[in-house]
Amino acid sequence: MAVKNVIEAVREALREEMQRDPKVFIMGEDVGKRGGVFLATQGLIDEFGESRVIDTPLAEASIMGIALGAAFRGMRPIPEVQFSDFIWPAMNQLIGETARACYGSNGVLQVPLVIRVPYGGGIRGGLFHSQNVESIFFHTPGLKVIAPATPYDIKGLLKSAIRDNSPVVFLEHKKTYRLVRGELPEGEYTIPIGQADVKRAGEHITIVSYGLMLHYCLEAAEAVAGEGIDVEVVDLRTLRPLDKETVLNSVKKTGKLLIVHEDNVTGGVGAEIAALVADEAFEYLDGPIRRLCGPDVPTMPFAQTLEDEYMPNTDKIVQALRKQAAY
Amino acid sequence: MAVKNVIEAVREALREEMQRDPKVFIMGEDVGKRGGVFLATQGLIDEFGESRVIDTPLAEASIMGIALGAAFRGMRPIPEVQFSDFIWPAMNQLIGETARACYGSNGVLQVPLVIRVPYGGGIRGGLFHSQNVESIFFHTPGLKVIAPATPYDIKGLLKSAIRDNSPVVFLEHKKTYRLVRGELPEGEYTIPIGQADVKRAGEHITIVSYGLMLHYCLEAAEAVAGEGIDVEVVDLRTLRPLDKETVLNSVKKTGKLLIVHEDNVTGGVGAEIAALVADEAFEYLDGPIRRLCGPDVPTMPFAQTLEDEYMPNTDKIVQALRKQAAY
């Protein structure tokens, strides 16, 4: 097993799937010679040529609409949005058209398409290079939404996403690209869409998280372990369809829930997790459901002090865990 | 007091505010001679002229962006999106630019703008004329989001919205336009943004709702009253900023909560209400928090049978109330 970082895992998945299936192709801004601004597609144009790694004009709505049209013809496009912040112009194609094509044709049209979306903050990206955009896709029937946190999960889930016949929004946290490393098996593997993963077992408190925050949660869990607080950390990995079972089982065991995400708190994914538990595991709850999430300001400001103030981090999670434990 | 319907209330508010303040102007598709497809702006072009009631090209992104630019110059634009379903192309201007202009200029830029958004289903609109779009705005710091249900509330809140210096998404449920009638006072009045309204007091169960569904909730509450179930119905009216106080106070009193909305359940506004209560009123809860919401299919299908299956209605609410009462 080789140790790789997240961006390498993305690239490996893309390369393997392109080798496996000639219908898979990549399109987006700067995905060609530049290899993408994060180098996710580095080298792929050399291996697969200009017709399968297409540098598009700077126009996200068309990137999405053209990918959708190509999917209708049986291709398996992987459009890339350069930063999640620039996905908004493509929203009509994504939410209105892509998500509804199967339903709106009574199942006749398949949409084997994966839109790759580098997202998230903590990288001094300011208001327009730091956004968390998952909640809107999370709320959209017809889309699958994946947000893994480790190289292993990213690779296995990206491969599954590419093979899926429904449209997938694939969220890659930018800060994990080079920061997070992990072992990747040599051979071929995939990870099923829709399964959460208990990244750390524990008895006292359940944390539900995903993406970059997962790593901070794991650190925080370790930090409070010495204080006798035994935390179970559930990594959602797939946001939609949500693995309710794993979340509910964990809370039924621990009786306490803390939800952590970077996105603004109000109306975020965490709200749904809380609602789910407050409905289906109500009798098991030993205390209020708490969320530690991004504050309700428009994404992350640029200055270091302001960004730090915004971002949930290990310390803040430790404090929240202590509070939950003390309840 | 004259009895008016919702569309008349909208029109009265627009006319009065345009008379009051020459900076207020309307722009959108067919808002001129046609008076808007729902006739909300009927007659206004005759009264205020073409320069204050502007028929735009068919291009929502520009409608929003141009309105924003005009607001920067001190005008008070009221852009209209013809149906909420067509707001997606304007999302970047709305979520990315409009919502962040004040924050992103450190408060220097004001955005006195109200985007009027006819939304919602039950009118045989099918997948592309029935959408509930509130959850995305609800999740966006920097926006205010208003979704009233009665002529009185619509008029008072629309006037407040027009006078507000922050951008407001003003949601008008299409089905209420002609269906819902109510008394409008003769004189001038406004209703403060951010205040929920207890539309029916009760002791046993709290319903939180808004928009068209509010009326079904009130009917359902009456229907079960004879069975000894005394329901309190909270009309959110403003979704963002959320009136947490009123919701929490009601649940603290009744101990049971049912949330009703038409929008898809997963990740909808109801999730946040549940999360709020599961955190801040946990100790007062006598049972699980339930949601009766639109199912997780892409908005509403066209055929009558399918639309009926989708829509929450009085009967379905009655059943949910009985279940909550029996818990």
Add this chain to the structure above:
Amino acid sequence: MPRKKSARPKGSGDAEVAIAEPIEGLPEGLTTGDLVESYTQMILVRTIDERIWALNRQGKVPIAASCQGHEAAQLGSLLAAQKDGRCFLFPYYRDLGLKMAAGLTPTQVMLSFMGKEGEPYSNARQFPMQGADLEHNIIQISNVVGAGLTQAVGYALACRMQDDDTVVLTYFGDGASSQGEAHEAMNFAGVHRVPVIFICENNHYAISVPQHRQMATDDLASRAQGYGFPGFTVDGMDFTRCYEATREAITHARTQGPVLLEMQVERLMPHTTDDDHLRYRTQEELDAAYERDPVSNFGAELIARGIITPEKSDEIKAEALKAINEATDAADAATLPDPSTMWDRVYSE
């Protein structure tokens, strides 16, 4: 058949594709038999279009957009695509004529408008004839104006990737041309020389907004130059002209890349059954438009040229009426979709 001198080449991109001036006699590939058949289709389309409007007033059809005035453009361009045999269509929501001529039966159309089980595009999940009719090479996911154009470009790109020489025809209105995506679609198509034809059915209105409030130019075709491909304006009330222009555009698209074809038509009816066009159009303007009715004029031409007799024309109309009556009864009697199917097929199965 006299033809109006209506092809005005606008694009700079490829001068060699200038569409030929109309000549006496029929354009290449067109027989008098085709004309009779197309006229028969036109009558069928017009008859059902009128019936649907009536059914709306009876409360049986919740909403309809009429194609009256657009028939020659729709059927003329479609005939060229059918004769070519390797075309795929992304129609507009006003393209009842196109969709019927492509193969829908009157009963299927009626099922669509009444939202009944068996509706061919989405089994009545969507507005009439919205979804996909792959049997007839048609996709139209939504009626969100402008959204089909980029999809059409993507479809055409995929065809080329698969070494398939399909040409894609995508239809839209003058209003739709204002959408950002119309620009993005044309720009991408120009850059990648995608085999796609952009057909604008310019009826000079987007609901109530007249053309001069939609664009600052006299025609749309002039925009093609900015995308590096040719654009033409044709008289969309002239069936053979629309056929001919489309035929030439298909050849061009297949060999050299995109074409913008603007077909100038008239919207003879209000925008939809929900609209009252007298709020924004004068009776005089409408009367002038009615004079240009492509269906009755086409019939008159065929008779004047001796291609059909007045009796034949009456017979065609009588048969259409009979077919529409039967279709209406059949659709009336059809069941509504089973409510439980509302839950199905959110995802591919």
Add this chain to the structure above:
Amino acid sequence: MPRKKSARPKGSGDAEVAIAEPIEGLPEGLTTGDLVESYTQMILVRTIDERIWALNRQGKVPIAASCQGHEAAQLGSLLAAQKDGRCFLFPYYRDLGLKMAAGLTPTQVMLSFMGKEGEPYSNARQFPMQGADLEHNIIQISNVVGAGLTQAVGYALACRMQDDDTVVLTYFGDGASSQGEAHEAMNFAGVHRVPVIFICENNHYAISVPQHRQMATDDLASRAQGYGFPGFTVDGMDFTRCYEATREAITHARTQGPVLLEMQVERLMPHTTDDDHLRYRTQEELDAAYERDPVSNFGAELIARGIITPEKSDEIKAEALKAINEATDAADAATLPDPSTMWDRVYSE
């Protein structure tokens, strides 16, 4: 000063606005004093631009987009706006030169790049110099490419509604021209004859994507015709040409409506400090671009024409260096914004 014959009128809209051919001597309103002042600004801009890049390598500046190669276009057009005195600007994210020449001090620029308290556009909430600088008539909310254009149109429309004869200049790149909103902005401006000038700084690259993958035409100006207003391509490396073209465009915009001005420039540096342009550009291509450096060429011209001496030029450079050194120190010493302010001003107060 020899001028390149670079104005190629493209629009059909208003032939009477064809920009005059360059003449010997200075264009209207321009004095030799202006040239010296603008050269001094250019040197200041270039010096700070280079310094910022160095500070990025030292870890003090997280990100920067360089304006090297764009100085003549930015400063030339700005000078015309300043002499007019009734212009408002919606700049692009690469417009450091524009923003400085409009009035920012070097220290303010350095505070911006270091994200320090006192940053003038957003108090360091945003990327350097993004937000609003109303004192200098500038708004730039975001660096989402294309998003400023419609706002500029709206701003100009509002000016007209208020009977104020302000003209709005909005800047964007060749890449941005592909965005749907660029189309929507131009289309609306054309229909409503809004007093706005669309200035494209065409450096032939959008990050790594070359112009021929962005548009199928040789220039962008040809698009204006499709919107019913004039478009011109000018040599953006020629300061006086940019001044002159903008001056004439302002007059046109104020009296007759929009103008598209394409200024052809070179991007001399990588896209941003995060980029390595040798992945997609050859050294030869870059060397040719360096030859056209607008700053050194402008200096050489001024010396050749005897407007400044070589000594004066050196002096200007020395002063710039001194100013930048002081600014760097001042910004270095400045504090970071108070973390608690992160919570403020989500809404208007």
